[in-house]
Amino acid sequence: MHWLLAERFNMPDLGNYAFHVLSSYGVTTLVIIIVIIFSYIKYTRAKKSLEKIEANLNGK
Amino acid sequence: MSFWEYANPVKFLKLSGTVLPYFSVFAALMIISGLCWGFFFTPDDYKQGATVKILYVHVPAAFVAINAWFMMLIASIIWLVRRHHVSALAAKAAAPIGVAMTIIGLVTGALWGQPMWGTWWEWDPKLTSFLILFLFYIGYIALWSAVEDPDSAADLTSILCIVGSVFAVLSRYATVFWNQGLHQDASLSVDKEEHVADVFYYPLLVVMAGFVLLFIALVLLNTRSEIMTRRASALVARRKV
Numbered sequence: 001m002h003w004l005l006a007e008r009f010n011m012p013d014l015g016n017y018a019f020h021v022l023s024s025y026g027v028t029t030l031v032i033i034i035v036i037i038f039s040y041i042k043y044t045r046a047k048k049s050l051e052k053i054e055a056n057l058n059g060k
Numbered sequence: 061m062s063f064w065e066y067a068n069p070v071k072f073l074k075l076s077g078t079v080l081p082y083f084s085v086f087a088a089l090m091i092i093s094g095l096c097w098g099f100f101f102t103p104d105d106y107k108q109g110a111t112v113k114i115l116y117v118h119v120p121a122a123f124v125a126i127n128a129w130f131m132m133l134i135a136s137i138i139w140l141v142r143r144h145h146v147s148a149l150a151a152k153a154a155a156p157i158g159v160a161m162t163i164i165g166l167v168t169g170a171l172w173g174q175p176m177w178g179t180w181w182e183w184d185p186k187l188t189s190f191l192i193l194f195l196f197y198i199g200y201i202a203l204w205s206a207v208e209d210p211d212s213a214a215d216l217t218s219i220l221c222i223v224g225s226v227f228a229v230l231s232r233y234a235t236v237f238w239n240q241g242l243h244q245d246a247s248l249s250v251d252k253e254e255h256v257a258d259v260f261y262y263p264l265l266v267v268m269a270g271f272v273l274l275f276i277a278l279v280l281l282n283t284r285s286e287i288m289t290r291r292a293s294a295l296v297a298r299r300k301v
Contacts, residue, residue: 005101008101009100009101010100010101010102010103011100012099012100012104012110012113013110014110014113015109015110016175017109017110017111017175018110020111020114020171020172020174020175021110021111021113021114021171023171024113024114024117024118024167024168024171024172025095025099025117027164027167027168027171028117028121028164028168031160031163031164032160032164032274034160035156035157035160035278036278038156039156039157039278039281039282039285040281042282042285043281043282043284043285043288045285046284046285046286046288046289046292047285047288049288049289049292050288050289050291050292050295053292053295053296054295057295057299
């Protein structure tokens, strides 16, 4: 398997299009990472807030 | 067991908590492997040269951006007809992901269009309807924030979603309806003759599957956040009473 992959591996020569191709991948990665981080932060905040309120109610 | 049982927030939280890690791991694996396959193991296109590699990020992002709106449309109709809160919250949860995918689609489209068409932007039917879809996403999120009563917000945003679905359809089929503009026809089709060459098609399918799984995982995560926030607000309100 590895020899087949090695044979087909092709380090792309992006030439004049390097900026366009690499920027596309960069923007995509950045936006996806931002969305994941924001969603995760929102989730942990909501979870902590709910747990705190439920703990207060149960403590009463 | 009925599908509608998962409209119960407690059952939804339990099921989504179980499946979320699997969706996340498979999404990451498929996106990374598909992008590596497309970037390092496929040749340049005879016409477009190395810019064809933008296909692997542009098409999946645009696909998810358009279909996220259709998912929101179905969830909104379920809310309007059956008044299940989880469906309204799922629609709300999908909107930020749709915005992100639309931004990726617009930016990568411009980066692809500049070397191929000689322009970053053109008021072509497909591009214009996609831009309007982006504005609808922004309007949808703004409307949720602007209306204080959650049920009224869900009603109003559902109606906005139904109206905006016109532009989701146009974004997908503009080239078929008008047969004009710079944008090419769809890269994927059920008819094998119409889609891109196999050497680009298979890695593209892997990345698309990864983007769809990522979308599902993020919608589940955001819906969980919305349910928890809603429950926290309800508990605080009950305590005040």
